[in-house]
Amino acid sequence: MNFTEFLRLAWDSINSNKLRALLTMLGIIIGVASVIVMVSISAGTEAAIEDQITGLGSNLIYVNASFGRGMLSSGSGSSSGGLVYDDAFAIADGVSNVAAVVVEMESSENVRAGQVTLEGVTIQGSTADFPSVRDIDIDEGRFFNDQEVERKQKVAVLGSTLAHELFGDSDPIGQVITVDTTKLTVIGVFEERGTVSGVDFDAKLYTPITVVFQKFAPTQFARLMGDRVRTITVELEDPAQMDATIEQITLLLARRHDVSLDALDFSVTTQQDIIQTQESTTAAFRNLLAWVAGVSLIVGGIGIMNIMLVSVTERTREIGIRQSIGATPNDIRLQFLTEAVVLSLVGGLIGVIAGIAAAWIFGQASEMRTVIIPSSVFLAFISAALVGIFFGFYPANQASQLDPIEALRHE
Amino acid sequence: MMGANTIIETHDLTKIYGMGDIQVAALDGVSVTIEPGEFVAVMGPSGSGKSTLMNILGCLDRPTTGSYLLNGIDVSGMNRTELAGIRNQQIGFIFQSYNLLPRTSALKNVMAPLLYNKLEKYGREERAAIAETALVSVGLEDRLHHEPQELSGGQNQRVAIARALVNDPVLILADEPTGNLDSKSGEEIMALLHNLNIEGRTIVMVTHDPAIADHTQRTIHLLDGRIEKVVENGKKRTEKVDHELH
Ligand SMILES: Nc1ncnc2c1ncn2[C@@H]1O[C@H](COP(=O)(O)OP(=O)(O)OP(=O)(O)O)[C@@H](O)[C@H]1O
Ligand SMILES: [Mg+2]
Numbered sequence: 001m002n003f004t005e006f007l008r009l010a011w012d013s014i015n016s017n018k019l020r021a022l023l024t025m026l027g028i029i030i031g032v033a034s035v036i037v038m039v040s041i042s043a044g045t046e047a048a049i050e051d052q053i054t055g056l057g058s059n060l061i062y063v064n065a066s067f068g069r070g071m072l073s074s075g076s077g078s079s080s081g082g083l084v085y086d087d088a089f090a091i092a093d094g095v096s097n098v099a100a101v102v103v104e105m106e107s108s109e110n111v112r113a114g115q116v117t118l119e120g121v122t123i124q125g126s127t128a129d130f131p132s133v134r135d136i137d138i139d140e141g142r143f144f145n146d147q148e149v150e151r152k153q154k155v156a157v158l159g160s161t162l163a164h165e166l167f168g169d170s171d172p173i174g175q176v177i178t179v180d181t182t183k184l185t186v187i188g189v190f191e192e193r194g195t196v197s198g199v200d201f202d203a204k205l206y207t208p209i210t211v212v213f214q215k216f217a218p219t220q221f222a223r224l225m226g227d228r229v230r231t232i233t234v235e236l237e238d239p240a241q242m243d244a245t246i247e248q249i250t251l252l253l254a255r256r257h258d259v260s261l262d263a264l265d266f267s268v269t270t271q272q273d274i275i276q277t278q279e280s281t282t283a284a285f286r287n288l289l290a291w292v293a294g295v296s297l298i299v300g301g302i303g304i305m306n307i308m309l310v311s312v313t314e315r316t317r318e319i320g321i322r323q324s325i326g327a328t329p330n331d332i333r334l335q336f337l338t339e340a341v342v343l344s345l346v347g348g349l350i351g352v353i354a355g356i357a358a359a360w361i362f363g364q365a366s367e368m369r370t371v372i373i374p375s376s377v378f379l380a381f382i383s384a385a386l387v388g389i390f391f392g393f394y395p396a397n398q399a400s401q402l403d404p405i406e407a408l409r410h411e
Numbered sequence: 412m413m414g415a416n417t418i419i420e421t422h423d424l425t426k427i428y429g430m431g432d433i434q435v436a437a438l439d440g441v442s443v444t445i446e447p448g449e450f451v452a453v454m455g456p457s458g459s460g461k462s463t464l465m466n467i468l469g470c471l472d473r474p475t476t477g478s479y480l481l482n483g484i485d486v487s488g489m490n491r492t493e494l495a496g497i498r499n500q501q502i503g504f505i506f507q508s509y510n511l512l513p514r515t516s517a518l519k520n521v522m523a524p525l526l527y528n529k530l531e532k533y534g535r536e537e538r539a540a541i542a543e544t545a546l547v548s549v550g551l552e553d554r555l556h557h558e559p560q561e562l563s564g565g566q567n568q569r570v571a572i573a574r575a576l577v578n579d580p581v582l583i584l585a586d587e588p589t590g591n592l593d594s595k596s597g598e599e600i601m602a603l604l605h606n607l608n609i610e611g612r613t614i615v616m617v618t619h620d621p622a623i624a625d626h627t628q629r630t631i632h633l634l635d636g637r638i639e640k641v642v643e644n645g646k647k648r649t650e651k652v653d654h655e656l657h
Contacts, residue, residue: 005535012519016514017514318513320510321511322512322523323471323498324498324504324506325499325523325524325527325574326495326496326498326499326500326527326528327495327499328495329491329492329495331495331527404471404472405466405471405472408506
């Protein structure tokens with residue numbers, strides 16, 4: 001008897017009792033489907049988190065000033081004590097793998113346009129790369145360029161909410177607004193960006209950072225100390241090289257500030273920290289789901305063994321008949337083993353279809369995102385086959401050991 | 412089948428049931444010899460050991476002691492796999508209760524012994540053709556795809572006979588083949604067996620009916636697991652039986 005004969009036998013037997021076959025497969029179907037659904041949910045969650053992190057601006061390094069230490073340990077001048085504006089240019093020129101550098105400096109001022117006056121508007125001093133680094137698009141007009149920053153041009157780009165509050169439905173481009181006592185010309189308006197990690201991008205006024213230093217810098221003291229900035233944001237070309245880039249920046253700034261590596265007056269943080277916490281949570285989640293799914297596959301296997309054992313008892317007479325016409329113990333064993341494996345594979349296939357469908361429906365019907373991972377589908381299917389062989393062997397062996405006369409007498 | 416071998420040769424077969432205090436000797440020293448082409452009936456009261464003997468002759472069971480040569484081969488010491496091969500290729504067993512595979516067509520039932528034949532590895536088409544020929548020979552050409560539950564008792568027994576013949580065995584064993592049938596169907600089955608014998612088949616058959624036994628060449632009477640007597644019926648196997656006359 002060759003393999004196809006055993007397959008045919010198994011198929012005939014499954015066909016002749018479809019309900020029993022379905023009940024046998026049920027555990028496997030549920031097991032395989034749950035593996036696929038669970039993996040798709042955890043993959044979906046990971047993708048959603050990744051998107052959120054990318055939404056903050058991807059591949060960013062933040063260089064933050066440590067003001068306290070810098071001011072206590074140094075006398076004066078830009079050579080020590082926190083970050084200065086020129087550090088940004090030094091990083092842009094002296095560090096490889098840097099796509100863009102943005103320096104930001106904030107101030108809060110009254111803004112007037114025609115009859116409308118708004119109090120306490122956030123004035124965000126920035127540099128030309130700001131839209132690219134912060135992943136925010138211009139709706140009308142344009143953003144200011146490097147030359148305008150360098151020449152301290154009195155221009156402004158408005159957040160969408162701010163533009164609407166100041167100008168209503170009329171076109172703001174080319175209009176002059178008064179910030180504190182300084183007149184700025186509006187050259188652009190941003191698209192709506194919304195609030196990202198607590199910052200409302202739409203309510204701000206953006207102007208060259210040099211203008212902020214000159215006109216809105218908070219204190220006389222700060223002016224004395226040079227063009228200090230709180231944060232320099234660096235966008236990388238290749239995020240894989242992040243560690244090397246951080247090292248370069250650290251060495252460069254330590255040299256510029258004339259401080260030793262164990263007494264830095266600035267710190268470098270990355271999104272790696274956020275990503276790491278997120279990853280450990282999703283990993284725990286994923287592990288839990290994998291366990292649940294794995295257990296349900298084993299339960300499915302025990303289901304197969306259970307019903308196969310019942311089936312062997314139920315079909316004792318059939319086994320006796322087959323023995324009486326010349327089936328060897330091995331023939332009987334292979335017949336039942338093939339049946340268990342075919343049931344598992346068919347169950348696995350149904351489970352794959354059910355799992356993909358369920359994951360899709362779940363993704364559509366709930367807030368959660370689901371992503372079907374092909375390798376999980378493949379793995380679940382293979383596991384189903386292995387479970388079938390493993391749990392099918394014992395009943396098959398029981399069947400092969402029956403005594404022909406007793407088996408024939410059974411009923 | 413025409414070889415010089417004695418088909419059945421047993422010496423002092425015993426079969427003891429119950430290993431405790433109460434032991435039942437279902438067979439108690441049975442020695443029989445059956446030559447090629449013989450048609451032998453086995454008779455005896457209920458519990459006399461007829462089925463026990465048939466099961467041992469059919470290699471479904473093993474004797475407690477004694478030897479059994481089938482077609483010149485000693486089968487006493489064979490393992491389960493070897494015995495399965497003997498059952499498959501040397502013996503055709505016909506049961507009182509047909510013992511057909513349920514929910515399986517007549518054709519597939521008759522094909523099954525061909526599937527387990529390890530000497531002749533038939534292809535699927537070949538198996539179907541051989542099985543169909545066998546079913547035609549028992550007059551079931553228009554019942555090939557019927558399942559046992561869709562056939563009458565007599566038809567089921569004819570499927571069983573076709574199945575017994577399909578691997579061209581040296582010995583046909585029938586344990587009360589007409590026991591479950593009405594007299595007309597029983598006669599049809601007997602006619603089939605007679606014709607098989609005329610074609611040269613060696614047949615051993617258990618029956619309770621003296622009239623049926625009378626149509627065989629020899630009757631072995633069992634009593635309490637022993638051979639009580641052997642009666643020669645004086646029939647020649649050249650007399651072809653036409654069941655319409657009975
Ligand atoms: N598995 C068994 N365990 C114990 N005793 C058994 C077993 N099988 C048969 N026997 C006993 O062996 C004896 C012979 O049984 P067997 O079935 O051969 O009788 P038989 O001649 O075929 O009877 P019947 O005409 O009723 O079919 C009986 O006494 C029976 O009780
Ligand atoms: Mg009996």
